[in-house]
Amino acid sequence: MPRSEPLVGLLFILPTVVLVGVIVFYPIVETALMSFSTVNSLAQREGFAGLANYEALLSDTVFLRVLAQTVFWTVAVVGITTVVSIPVALALNLNFRGRRLARALLIVPWAASLMINAIIWRWILDGQHSIINGTLMRLHLIDQPIIWLGSEQTAWAAIILVGILVSIPFTSFSLLAGLQSVPSELYEAAMVDGAGFWASFWHVTLPLMRPVLIVTTLLNVIYVFNSFPIPWVLTQGSPAYRTDILVTYIYKRAFAEGQFGPAAAMAMLIFVLLLAFSLTFSHITKERAKVGIK
């Protein structure tokens, strides 16, 4: 039983309360105030602006497109990552020689930061003389070098590919932990019933993985939504904001264009969007007991 020691308890949490208060909660209040103010290019509030910054967003066609791009990016990366990671987790759960090596290699893109992953891919795809162009031309799959990061479609394909590759390690390890919590008696029972691998996967494994799949997917949504360095390093949103996502667009509006008011309004919008997710999370915690990972 926890002891009732109100003073000691408050004293123990005080440093954390102060630091998180100053660095996390205060900036949100400041951003909220900015979103209702006219703000100069030095990020100083100059007066009450009502809803002007929010109204400006609705008529900002670039913002609306970037919003759609962000949804597309998040859904594509999280969706494909999950579909790829399920068989990866199943494979890692098998007993085979080289399992440890496979796990160690799979960790590498996770250990490298998003920025490093993105910068390496930029080199792989860079310009005309990239290794990808060279290889594809040698295989006669293309005649002319392709400037992969130069046009909207190929740039998106690249950005999404990198997003998926950096998300696979966390997702598959997390699903693997969920898999390992499935009692092996259940498999054996299914086997005795004569169910094959796919049948037991579909009827036993997948339903039992549901809680871990939900938690992993929601965490991935938040990670991917916030993946600033990938589009930033690969294309910086070019051409003409067509490969921007909300986080890079906000960054540009605020720190490159000095439009802190509209940027703050967008930030508040994201805040509300992600808070809705966190509320979903608190529902999800009910599933906690069923998840093998603590």
Next chain:
Amino acid sequence: MRRHERGLSWWLLLAFLALVVAVSIFPFAFALSTSLRPRAELFSFPPTWFPKTWAWENFVTVWSAVPLLRYVLNSLVVSVLATLLNMAFAIPAGYALARLNFPGKRLFRQALLVTQMFSPVVLLIGLFRFMNQVHLLDNNASLVITYAALSLAFSVWFLAGYFESIPIEIEEAAMMDGCTRVGALVRVVLPMSKPALVASGVFAFIWAWNEFMIALTFISTPDNRTLPLGIYSFLGQYSVEWNYLMAAALIAIVPVLILFLLIEKNLVKGLTAGAVK
């Protein structure tokens, strides 16, 4: 071990795994191959998978060709200080959550959980304004404080979870013997919590070591750049020296990779802790 026969599905899964691992590791293998090329071979066409001359010396010259040592030291100082600050605050807070009753405990727990769902970009504008007000922009102290704070919620949750799993009787016995609350925490609980302390410290360190967006916003003087920022700044140069850039990128990964493998068992547990608890 699962008792599946090594049928077709067994081989299909392994083949798929091999494919995913190959694609995942390919960029790093190619980065290594690039980092070992002399400058003249960077843009030869058609491009080759392996260097013709192996320029092993790149890993030595990169330290003087660019201010890599400076970036590494900046990152080390920022990450170590952020980790220490994080731990100094997280240990008592985690202990209070695990063992003590105090007014506002529920609110504190919930507030910490909510901060984990915040997008750093949402904080960025207000934080930039704040750091400007307190004259810490372009000062690495701003990064230390921010990194410590942003990984704090996770550390508190993680440590509280571990402290709860320690039998309370041991502490009670120590306190019966005249140990104070702080004494029990320092002499009894912390020595028993080494794995959790290591894991949460490693998470805080890696978070700080890898962070890019906030550093990009706060730091403007080249001498103050952290490693991710320094590596990124290569891109702005007139002709990018990709061999050095790739060498620096690989050097940046090594410490994290070692730490990751060290705490492999706690990786997933850690990253989902706040969400699932």
